[in-house]
Amino acid sequence: MASFEQEARPAERNQRLWRPRDKVGDLYVLHSGWACTTRSSKDGDRQIIDLLLPGEIIGIQEFTFLQHNTEASMVTRGLIQPFPHENIVDIVAASTPLAIALFAKISRQEALLTERLLVTLHRSARSQVLHFVIETFLRLQKVKNVDLASFEFPVSQRLLGDILGLSPVHINRTLKTLEQDSLLKKYRDHIEVHDPERLFEEADFDDQYLSDEMNGLRTRLANISSP
Structure with a gap:
């Protein structure tokens, strides 16, 4: 590499x-x-x-x-x-582990986009925002130490609306309601979570699609290599 x-x-x-x-x-x-x-x-x-x-x-x-x-x-x-x-192409040809890692990265990205599509189609605006906040926190947690009480979130209301397919007015109204309900508060470049338990409960969040485990692939590779 x-x-x-x-x-x-x-x-x-x-x-x-x-x-x-x-x-x-x-x-x-x-x-x-x-x-x-x-x-x-x-x-x-x-x-x-x-x-x-x-x-x-x-x-x-x-x-x-x-x-x-x-x-x-x-x-x-x-x-x-x-x-x-x-x-x-050179990496794929030169290293099977690196090829598998790239394949896993693409597969996980597909899983993330699929989950976001389902949430967008079937959840309320409030649930969508909460779900995305948790998703972003868990993704950040994979690369550095972050605290759910206050973590980096430099996503403007307009950008958040473009991600979730909601209007800026709808996003603004939803964020104000979440703040009034003492659930979370969004600042310009970070978010403060005031009630983590309610956050996960209302978002009905299942983190399986963010998992890094590769047991399925390992099992298939073991079956191929076994006599």
């Missing part, structure tokens, strides 16, 4: 990494900061496809494409490390 890595470079808030129909070139390892990928409709409506957190790879879902289908940009300032997409 080290032989493929390029020098990390700073990226500014709102900096665009690529546009739709740009040729797929570098993927990026997000060393620090937050980023997102988006799609826009012909009417100009924007939908956030993915919110990327520190340690994640920006663009892994599109590395087999000739052109990007999404737009990628930074949500905050950060540090990104370019990773030429053609090197993915």
Whole structure:
């Protein structure tokens, strides 16, 4: 992996990494900061496809494409490390464990997006916001020490609405209600949770889709290799 890595470079808030129909070139390892990928409709409506957190790879879902289908940009300032997409093929050929790790990453991203779609389609706005807050906290917890009582959340109300498919007015109303109910309070760059038990109870959160376990794959590999 080290032989493929390029020098990390700073990226500014709102900096665009690529546009739709740009040729797929570098993927990026997000060393620090937050980023997102988006799609826009012909009417100009924007939908956030993915919110990327520190340690994640920006663009892994599109590395087999000739052109990007999404737009990628930074949500905050950060540090990104370019990773030429053609090197993915070399990695897959050179290392089975790394190939499995990449496959697992793509599978988990698919599970996350599927869960978010189901929540968006079948939950109230209040439940959607609570579910996303927990999801983001648990994803952050995988890469650094965070405290549920107060943790980094540099997601604007507009961006949150684009992620959940809700209007800014609806998001604002929901957040005000959650604050009045002494459940949580959103600040510009972080969230304070005042009642964790109620948070998880109201969100009806099942974290199985965020699991890092690979027992299913290990079992299948063991069956293949056994005489």
